[in-house]
Amino acid sequence: MIGFIGSVFSPWYAWSGRRDPANHSCINVVTYGPGGRFTMTDRGRSALRQSRDALQVGPSRMAWVGGTLVIDIDEISAPPIISRVQGQIRLTPSAVTSVEAMLTPSASHIWRPFAPSARIEVDLTQGHSWTGHGYFDANFGTAALEADFKRWTWGRYPRSHGGTTCFYDGLRADGSPLALGLDISADGEATEIVPPPLTKLSRTNWGIARDTRCDAGARPRQTMAMLDAPFYSRSVVQTTIDGDTVQGVHEALDLGRFRSPIVKGMLACRVPRRANWQFDQAD
Known part of the structure; x- marks a missing residue:
């Protein structure tokens, strides 16, 4: 799940000229497998509440309670299966890092891997109830993604x-590469590393080119498809790092595709706009 203030993948935010991020906020929840759902409702500023420890967008809310991020979900999924997605997610970091990584030289895009290692407890409708390994990070930006990047990939791999x-x-819009590798210990100590070679993965069903880092001579591979869209892919990928065979979440983003008016029109069918939602009403 992702909380947005200025919903970067919302066509409504793009069409608005991105002048008022608070007027395009969202709690995005995606579940996979049998009963999987996709929710991404673009809500106006009347649906946004913030404090030091909490973010609420419409009927969904996330807040720090002690050392645990408690996320209460109450959303409606997008077509083709329209239904309520409700429940709670609890994420407890093993440690919180102080890392702030500039993705562009001008710092127009910053990545904060707050808690790359965490325990997560999920209890949602459609039968999604489990515990396991999770993570918590954030991106901040002062420019549109497609203004500064042509494409990017990201991978997070739990280690032995x-x-x-x-x-x-x-690949940034000016043609310069982004190549960042971080090794973060369970106690939150971060070390920048020289990444192993960039190695190709198979293209997605929509034809998006993908790659990830992998030891020389080894071959990364997708082990589970999660979200496959015309401009974006999320999957579980197996790779090898310093001889350690690992599996983690991998994302690929094609900003050339995202610029397309056709793609934005398609997105509008999956991302409804609720401009005037009020806290005294049901969703």
């Missing part, structure tokens, strides 16, 4: 030593 290795790779 108890920490997490993350890779951010991309």
